[in-house]
Amino acid sequence: MSLYEKIKENIYGKLEEAVIKARADGTLRFNEIPAFVLEEPRERQYGDLASNLAMVLTKQAKRSPRDIADIIISNLDKEGTWITSCEIAGPGFINFRLDPLWLTEVIPEVVNQAEKYGAVKIGQGEKVQVEFVSANPTGLLHMGNARGAALGDSLAALLAMAGYEVSREFYINDAGNQIYNFALSLEARYLQQLGQDVPFPEAGYHGEDLIETVKKIIEQNGDKYVSMEGELRRELLVRYALKEKIAAIKETLDDFGVSYDVWFSEQSLHDSGYVQETIKELENKGYIYEKEGALWLKSTLFGDEKDEVIVRKNGVPTYFAADIAYHRNKFARGFSKVINIWGADHHGHVARMKGAVQALGYNPDSLQIVLMQLVKLIQDGEIVRMSKRSGQYITLEELISEVGKDAARFFFILRDPDSTVEFDLDLAKSESADNPVYYVQYAHARLCSIIRQALELGYDPTGVPGKEQLQLLASQEERDLLKKMADFPGEIILAAKLAEPHRIARYVLDFAALFHTFYNSQRVLVDDPALRTARLALISSTRQVFANALGILGVTAPERM
RNA sequence: GCGCUCGUAGCUCAGGGGAUAGAGUGACGGUUUCCGAGGCCGGUGGUCGCAGGUUCGAAUCCUGCCGGGCGCACCA
Numbered sequence: 001m002s003l004y005e006k007i008k009e010n011i012y013g014k015l016e017e018a019v020i021k022a023r024a025d026g027t028l029r030f031n032e033i034p035a036f037v038l039e040e041p042r043e044r045q046y047g048d049l050a051s052n053l054a055m056v057l058t059k060q061a062k063r064s065p066r067d068i069a070d071i072i073i074s075n076l077d078k079e080g081t082w083i084t085s086c087e088i089a090g091p092g093f094i095n096f097r098l099d100p101l102w103l104t105e106v107i108p109e110v111v112n113q114a115e116k117y118g119a120v121k122i123g124q125g126e127k128v129q130v131e132f133v134s135a136n137p138t139g140l141l142h143m144g145n146a147r148g149a150a151l152g153d154s155l156a157a158l159l160a161m162a163g164y165e166v167s168r169e170f171y172i173n174d175a176g177n178q179i180y181n182f183a184l185s186l187e188a189r190y191l192q193q194l195g196q197d198v199p200f201p202e203a204g205y206h207g208e209d210l211i212e213t214v215k216k217i218i219e220q221n222g223d224k225y226v227s228m229e230g231e232l233r234r235e236l237l238v239r240y241a242l243k244e245k246i247a248a249i250k251e252t253l254d255d256f257g258v259s260y261d262v263w264f265s266e267q268s269l270h271d272s273g274y275v276q277e278t279i280k281e282l283e284n285k286g287y288i289y290e291k292e293g294a295l296w297l298k299s300t301l302f303g304d305e306k307d308e309v310i311v312r313k314n315g316v317p318t319y320f321a322a323d324i325a326y327h328r329n330k331f332a333r334g335f336s337k338v339i340n341i342w343g344a345d346h347h348g349h350v351a352r353m354k355g356a357v358q359a360l361g362y363n364p365d366s367l368q369i370v371l372m373q374l375v376k377l378i379q380d381g382e383i384v385r386m387s388k389r390s391g392q393y394i395t396l397e398e399l400i401s402e403v404g405k406d407a408a409r410f411f412f413i414l415r416d417p418d419s420t421v422e423f424d425l426d427l428a429k430s431e432s433a434d435n436p437v438y439y440v441q442y443a444h445a446r447l448c449s450i451i452r453q454a455l456e457l458g459y460d461p462t463g464v465p466g467k468e469q470l471q472l473l474a475s476q477e478e479r480d481l482l483k484k485m486a487d488f489p490g491e492i493i494l495a496a497k498l499a500e501p502h503r504i505a506r507y508v509l510d511f512a513a514l515f516h517t518f519y520n521s522q523r524v525l526v527d528d529p530a531l532r533t534a535r536l537a538l539i540s541s542t543r544q545v546f547a548n549a550l551g552i553l554g555v556t557a558p559e560r561m
Numbered sequence: 562g563c564g565c566u567c568g569u570a571g572c573u574c575a576g577g578g579g580a581u582a583g584a585g586u587g588a589c590g591g592u593u594u595c596c597g598a599g600g601c602c603g604g605u606g607g608u609c610g611c612a613g614g615u616u617c618g619a620a621u622c623c624u625g626c627c628g629g630g631c632g633c634a635c636c637a
Contacts, residue, residue: 037577037578037579039577039579041579041580042579042580042581042582042583043580043581046580050579050580052578052579052618055579055617055618056617058617059617065617089580090579090580091579091580091617091618092617093579093580136637173637176636176637177636177637178636178637181636203636292635293635294635295635296635305563305564305633306633308635309634309635310635311635312635313635314635316635318634318635318636318637319636319637320637323637343631344565344566344630344631344632345631345632346631346632346637347564347565347566347631347632348564348565348631348632348633349632350565351564351565371565371566373566373567373630373631374630374631414574414575415573415574415575416574416575418566418567419567419574420567420629420630421573421574422572422573422574424573427573427586431599432599434585434586435599436585438599439585439599442597442599445597446596446597449596449597450596450597453596454596494577498577502575503575506575506576506584509584509585510584513584513585516600516601517601519596519597520600520601520602521601523595523596524596525596526596561597561599
């Protein structure tokens with residue numbers, strides 16, 4: 001538990017003790033302590049911490065909140081709490097002021113824990129899987145995939161920081177109709193390249209990249225597939241193309257700073273009989289029935305709007321069947337929590353997927369689906385129209401070479417997934433403080449610059465100063481910075497609990513603002529050795545927290561810019 | 562039509578049932594010989610889509626309506 005958590009927890013406990021004590025001597029009546037909060041008030045004038053305990057007790061105690069607050073305060077044991085004063089304010093809040101010296105204790109904590117500072121244990125080693133991107137291997141990654149990649153990867157990093165054992169997984173949709181169409185398209189392109197006048201399939205993949213793939217095949221294997229029987233030809237072509245496409249996706253994600261623990265093939269579920277086995281299990285449980293020649297899952301039993309087809313009339317299992325098998329497999333592998341990141345265009349599938357998990361006998365809440373809205377690209381102040389049909393869309397590769405991985409990742413993570421974002425390409429590219437990613441990276445570079453100068457002047461920026469020296473960090477700017485640093489572990493806990501990495505991006509922005517404010521008001525490399533030592537420790541710690549937070553976001557913390 | 566989701570400052574967005582709803586940006590005014598000017602400080606800017614309800618207290622929870630996005634295949 002972090003320093004700040006401990007302080008809050010301690011005071012929270014003392015508040016509970018205070019009301020129990022008051023009840024014991026008859027000054028306060030209540031049955032049980034209702035849920036109450038102890039939190040930082042928005043306004044600094046209300047002190048460091050505030051509690052609504054008196055207000056939530058009004059109903060049971062049948063007294064005015066201010067009276068109750070008065071009783072609580074007179075029964076409060078402030079020993080060892082850092083509390084210097086309590087006052088009743090507004091409708092009945094109890095506001096506490098803390099001895100600001102507690103803040104300086106955060107510095108030794110950061111220095112000692114270094115890159116582990118912020119790591120918390122709420123996950124307790126629980127196995128969590130995050131599945132994200134899982135783009136069709138028939139083409140290139142687009143902006144939606146980019147958002148999913150940034151979000152999924154930092155969510156995974158966040159959960160790891162919170163003490164979960166995290167596995168990142170990419171589900172390869174290498175089976176089904178789309179692959180069949182992919183094969184037909186490849187076949188057509190292949191024959192066309194070799195001079196045959198064959199029509200292009202209606203539902204085919206029109207991307208230029210397909211022609212490139214086919215050219216490579218011809219380069220390596222010539223026209224040997226022409227004379228083959230169609231099915232075999234398509235299989236060989238598709239096998240080659242899939243390998244190439246998946247390798248390309250892997251490489252692009254790698255450039256984006258994303259790497260997976262597992263690449264899971266949908267086809268493997270069919271090949272191993274796992275899909276059939278899963279259908280059988282559902283059948284045994286009585287959740288399957290036949291209608292119009294197809295097999296249906298009674299998904300309405302579990303909150304779906306309508307039952308779903310699981311095996312088509314032609315005997316081929318649907319995508320949904322494979323997906324159920326896949327999720328069964330996830331839980332069979334021992335993940336107690338499974339998180340999927342999906343585009344909002346799939347939100348209609350959430351209920352049925354959760355229903356399927358329940359039908360399999362697992363708690364549907366152990367599957368969490370994070371939906372993310374679409375990305376609108378803005379260039380020159382206008383929306384860039386994107387459509388796959390016209391072939392006019394920006395790929396992740398292009399995005400990385402345009403604005404860089406750091407800016408792209410930061411922009412995506414900054415927003416709540418559930419809001420449509422406007423991605424301003426010009427802003428993301430700009431190298432100014434208007435650009436949030438530069439603003440935070442610049443802070444880190446500036447910190448490194450000060451540390452470099454300190455070293456050149458022969459000062460040691462790594463030491464942990466003693467209490468007397470740390471007490472010199474008493475300005476408002478220093479305290480604000482220390483406070484934010486002390487908040488970091490708590491931010492990790494909250495963000496991890498809510499599965500919201502954008503909170504960390506917000507945190508980094510706020511932290512950068514506080515650092516720049518400090519920097520502009522006070523010098524670090526001053527003549528007074530005690531103050532200088534204390535401030536060097538402050539900025540070393542600040543740098544460390546930046547590095548740790550940016551690490552979760554997958555954004556580099558540069559030493560120079 | 563049914564379902565999901567979003568609606569907060571001119572713009573882009575934060576906001577864990579709490580006190581006077583915040584940040585960035587734009588526009589305006591001021592300031593800057595200084596560890597990185599790739600600045601800094603300041604005031605301005607709001608019927609939190611609308612109407613009810615729950616609550617001591619609602620941007621937040623519930624219901625209805627309006628508006629945007631998305632979904633409603635034996636596609637994935």
